[in-house]
Amino acid sequence: LEFILKMQCKFLSAPTVSTNQETAKSEICIDNKTGVVFPWQRYRLPENIEPTGYHLHLHPNFTHQNFTGHVSINITIVESAEFVALHTRENKITSVTLTPINEKGKSDKASKILYCLNTEMMAIYFERKLKAWDHYTLSIHFTGNLTFSLGGFYLSKYKNEKGKETVIGTTQFEPTDARGAFPCFDEPAFKANFSLSMVRDKHLHTLFNTPLLSTKPHLGNLEMDEFQPTVKMSTYLVAFIVSDFVKISNTTSTGVEVSVYASSDKLNQLEYALHFSCEVLSYFEDLFKIPFPLPKMDLVAVLDFAAGAMENWGLVTYRETALLFDPLTSSVKDKQWVALVIAHELSHQWFGNLVTMEWWNDLWLNEGFASFMEFSGVNAVEPGWAFMSEFPLRHELRAFSADSSNFTHPISVNVSNSKEINEIFDNISYDKGACIISMLVDLLGDVFFQGVNKYLDTYKFSNAVNADLIQKVTIAARSSHSNIDIQAMMKTWTTLPGFPLVDVTLNEKKVSLLQSRFIYPSSNNQLSCSSVWQIPLSYVTSVDPMRPKKLLMEGKSTSFQLPQNVKWIKFNHNQTGYYKVNYDMTMWSNLIDAVLTHPETFSVSDRSSLIEDAFSAARLGKLPYNEAFRLAGYISRETMYAPIVTLINELGYVEEILKIQLEEDSRSLIHRFVQLLFKDLYTELAWKNGTSFNRNQQKLQTVVTSLMSKYQPCIHEALNRFNMWRNPNIPIQPDDLPIVFHAASVHGPLDDWKHLWDTFVNSTDPNLKVKIIATISQTTNLDKILFLQSEFLKGENIRSQVFLHVSTLVSGLTSNLVGGPVTWRFIRQRWEEITKIHSVASFSMRSIVKNCLGLITDQGEILAAKDFFKNKGIVDMKYVQQALEKSAINAQWSKSHLPQVKVWLRDNEKNSK
Template sequence: MAKGFFISKAVAGTCVFVAIAATATIIALSVVYSQEKSKNEVLPTIDPSITTTTQLPTTPSGPKEPWQQYRLPDSLVPITYHVTLWPRLEPVADNFYIFSGNSKVVFKCVKATDLILIHSNKLNFTMFDNFHARLSGLNGAEAPQIKKSWLEVPTQYLVIQLHGSLNPGNTYELFTEFVGELADDLGGFYRSEYYEDGIKKVLATTQMQPTDARKAFPCFDEPAMKAVFYMTLLHPHGTVALSNSMNYDPVNVTVEGHDLIKTSFMATEVMSSYLLAFVVCEFTHIENMDTGVLIRIWARQKAIDEGQGDYALEKTGPILSFFENYYNISYPLNKSDQIALPDFAAGAMENWGLITYRETALLYNPEVSSNGDKEWVATVIAHELAHMWFGNLVTTRWWNDLWLNEGFATYVSYLGADFAEKTWNMTDLIVLNEIVGVMGVDALASSHPLSSSEDEILRPEQINELFDAITYSKGAAVLRMLSYFITEEVFTKGLHTYLETFQYQNTVYQDLWKHLQMAVNSEGISLPNTIEEIMNRWILQMGFPVVTINTQTGQIMQTHFLIDPDTPVDRPSPFKYEWIVPVTWIKNGAAEKQFGLLQKMLQTLTLNCSRLSTKPEDIPVINRAQIIDDAFNLARAKIINTTLALRTTTFLDKEMQYMPWELARRNLNYFYLMFDRSEVYGPMQAYIKKKSSPLFEYFKDITSNWTNTPDSHTDQYNQVNAISMACSTGVDGCQELVTNWFKQWMHDPSNNSISPNLRSTVYCSAIAAGGMDEWDFAWRMYKNATVASEADKLMYALSCTKQPWLLNRYLEYSLDPNMIRKQDSTYTIVYIAGNPIGQPLAWDFIRAKWDYIYKNYGSAMSFGRLISGVTKRFSSEFEYKQLLQFKEDNAGQLGSATAALEQALETTRANVNWVALNKKQVYDWFISQTSTR
């Protein structure tokens, strides 16, 4: 898309007003530890008679003591950590694993204090003279005696009160020994399990972001508390130990009669605790040094032997070089390890020098993986490598600015992937993948601004709530907008000075605005407002505007766009919900040309609403897509009539391009969610069948009766749409086609000839049309899959059955880690809820199981995604009351689902109102379009 063009979607009105949605501009566990005794100085001896989780009473009137606050005081700053950990890869009791270790943290006193607060969560400490730690003074400083120590559970602190004060300027060392559970909760230091040749393998790995480093060892666990880390890992023979930095040569040691390997690592760069990572595993790797940096891809032996890491190794070097040029700063480290983990809650994590991934985000097998899988690998690698500078080298001070970190990496991941795969047109696909989707969330009155004040984001659950679509996708959209209107060249110039000035330090978002403004000024670019004035309106208030242009007078107006304009907006805005829209004042030639073309096109469409139906090729493909999407969103907001939005789809029987079809499919899916249990369903199916039949025949023809793969990246996507819509609406020949493909595979399980691109939709269609035999076969194939992306396709397809008893069985599997990995539980339940037969089953299931889910899947499950996925069909007063009851029943036990539940309530209310207003006219319109008269 052209730089400077930000009102990216246009809709033809029926008279003189044209409304434009400005889319592209925005957008306890109470751990029971087994007694673990050690005869080695570096390992703790745990005395079970000592209680180490004592909690002092809190003040009823509210938190007043420092240890009752969720933020660390500013009296101490860490300098270095020396951490030794020994994970046990064999259980010490029935399915109970532990790790033990010690930590020496050297810290400086900057303000006199008689109190040490250091984060600790779920660790059991060795006691020294009834205290949890030993304190020493360094460089001649004398350490005061410890008076009292305890664990403050709610705020996750080890609290140490002293008889005297620590003095400013002095450095001290705090030594602790501890044991923790090496649980399968996917947070902190945890275990992952997999089978290889029928043998169970256990590995130990980490996920520290945002607040789980404290589960591995006591630390000052806030982003601004940067330090240098020296890691040592003790591990069994036959395993390898990895961490952020390169290791010294491993040595053999004997501990408690165990022959172990001791691997120590070089000092890390100064960095935040959440970026620390370490892994002990039996993995192997492939490597190269083509860019002068050691790049290694680690995975299961079989995955590496099958070449599943080859694509990642091929693309990591070029993407790393791209970002070195983009930032104009060399990669700060001497190696880049990337490891694919069987169990990982997130998609990937940007640990500095040791990036951890889900297997689906790093591994690619061209014989089994689809083009979508390949794109995912490329964009995730680019996202994580972008963080090596923006996020790791320079880190935001507190989590309230998470949007800057993640939004930036999301935006530039498309630039990195576009560099690595030049034919994919990734710079346009960002609109589909990020911007369009987040509009629906940000158009809710229960949305939230990108940035909040630090005191609004304190508790771990509040921090975890920030990892949502607003942070990632809207963050990407507004930074993309900023880059476009000041030009990418000026944007990267400002980035360079920002990163160079603040390397190894922490910042707030205003620091970036300052450096971008310096770059704008140095280039002589004249803006009517400062960068800060423009951008603060996009980040300090939620939502985005709908811009209305009077094509006769040229008058431009804006209002806060809400999907349900009748919903009250309770959150105050410092700018009264007004935005500075760049397209209204950009003066460079490229932007003027684009805006001029847009104005002319809009005038033409206003005078002739049938243009799409008669000569759609006269309108650029991306604008055809934008017209459809804007129309449906404006109709949901009652700005235009719903039937006008539906009219924008009448040309689809002549449309063969991906972007218009994809946005039409997504918007019509809302109609399915609202009407697939009503009389509207029949004529709606007939209409979509009529429109999608030519697309099915088109791809049948260009692929020589489905024997070839389309050349274009987006054509490969659209082929999936063609088959999916054709089979779901009953286009002749489609169901027979996919059922036969699936039966051939069932007949010979060792020979799956179904195209990897088509497998997800083929599996789903065949299982939906079949019964127990098809489901059981798919389940066996799922459990035996050695390629994670293939397992994911089957995991989705299993939710497509129309047999309620199979869906209920699948729901029970979703909370059994022996059946469904914890990392996949959310997706499984949401997939089932996507099936109209499965939706009420899934809703009943999570209501009945919420207490268990909350207590046992807290780190592994995305509660926000779960709530939104299971409730997306809600459109009745009865369902709204059920949601309210769920909120009341689980008050105090919602955690990171709190915001998602409020959004679900608002969305349900909007759905109720929309259905009441539109059901009859939508039914009549579909009837009129499919009548044989």
């Protein structure tokens, strides 16, 4: 089954490609030119000088790929200072002057400037003494280069509808790249007002965080745009774009002008984003009880973009697939993705932009909150989607996967250099953060948002630490939840790595609970198991299945008495808690019987959670796989998306290992098992015109059809539709595109593959392009694989700047046993070349390594891979360690479970005949 659902990247606001980021902690910083010791040896700026306002002037030249600039920064000396220290990277500083604000005219030139490459700082000295409470304007002229690096002020290319190549300039500053565009105090706590003037070609225009004030003619064919000053904000939220993009606009009920921008050929794909963002912006204004403080909100689709999107205040940038929606070719899931990303970024406008974390160690709160608010926002604007039951699929699954590793980290973590800051834009900050917020919301209800409102109002246009939020929430919850020490409870979730497994046993009416850290067995587990979480537990029983009971588990073990005998107990009601549950054998057996006979007794989320917990228990060796498979049998009666996808993921893992272990017979048995489970649903949904289906059915249609990708009648129908699409050009339903393209790529004649490649090259639809890469890369034809590898290196058609192109390609190439080993060899052989294009810290590289190592379970190969990464000097990087560990876990799984699973599959085949 190539059906492990490929999730899109969830790193919504993480940039990645930066240079000069390595900072050795013990190294003493010395100015390279003079050999003088840099006067400030810490990573964070001194606090004796505060910037209050910036005026930035930029004049980029896209042809020569460089820019000249000038920044005037108003500063206040808080404590007397010998030098002014601020951030700069790679720009050439051409002159620096200092002018007292109240004695105009008496400017001082800098007497000396020292640089520290490690911390990307400059220290500027003047003859004059900088005394406390003096106010100055620091004026810096500089020049810099524009590259295609996806960080700082950078260039992006695209072909317009006439095939003409157009270059635009855009920015991505979070977390530490503003300093690459202009010298600044580049830390979130140094908030200031920013204004901008930008010189540009006449045929282009400029966007900034604020509305345009004026445009004046400049030299020759140039014009200069001036912008209103911003509200007080952090440097990482500043953004500007020079482009020829077009827009559509609307005004919200509270008078905010919302515009969505893209290149002119994509004008027809902006409608949904505009509708959704107007609605969700109003929803957040209501929920947070603070009006959106800017007069306009621009959303811009940028082709070359490292993250999913970036919440720059009033000027949010998106990768194209996160904003564009074409009803003719985009699927239900594409639309959902657009809604999620917009809701995420717009919630940041309050939580993150209005109130900002003091320092990056609190990133999880910023990102966890936005990742939680995505669902709340989508649910409010699209209530018909019944979307909340998918929260665990999007966040919990990924959080559990990252957090069950030895190499995870607590969500609250100290970061003290750019590399460490970049590293925490990960599943822990985003997905675990979201799960913990969700658990707190479930515990406290509306009271949580009362605390949030108070927090936003108290710290608006300023900074706060996590404890400030917890304090506001605690005060709000004082009367309704006086028995819970929220601070103590949250501390266990934010400072401990990993998450708990709760083992439940039932003896008559006595329920006993024991918690321990959840970890998959591998050959080199090295965990201390002393962690104890304060877990807000919930459960329902066979006697009262509709009314959940709650209790807080504070110690390692606890027990309580039920008022009467029950047939079953189900813990973690509606999957809102960030923990897994295992039951004793009798309890499991009763629960599975109950699901098989009356699945409707359990909520949709509880059915998902039972599947997940049963297969997790099986992987831990606490439940025989037979029992987990027995539970899976109920799925032929399931009609809801979340439990079905949960099961597909679990079976997908087993199938993946069978594939790697070359157990082809067993593999075809598990395919048969799946086909049998889903045959009825397939007959009901597949290949039908989905317009009369409800949303759940529409989503299932895609899933169930792709599940049948090895089912002969399905392949036959898919190829049939592909041919009709080629000639006489009968459109394929958007939701059927993946399966039809898959069949053509893998089972069709080579000419079909070629036709898809040509369609890919000529299309300007970003969603369609990704769908084609996902399928043509699954080919088992060696020539085609080699062709795709060479395209990967060229980086033109399959664009090296587009993360989804790279990650989707590698994921496809490593999805089968022909492409996998060839690709892993290719990555090793061309490592130097590849890491020149994709830095070792980039998301692309993380995805490449993860996919390649996913294919290995042989002990010798694991050791060889480890040696390889050691040689390349990156064996200590977290994602490499995690990938190696995953291989070891898979190897251990094969040893422990493979024989048992093979027997079950054989028996099941006999019984089903």
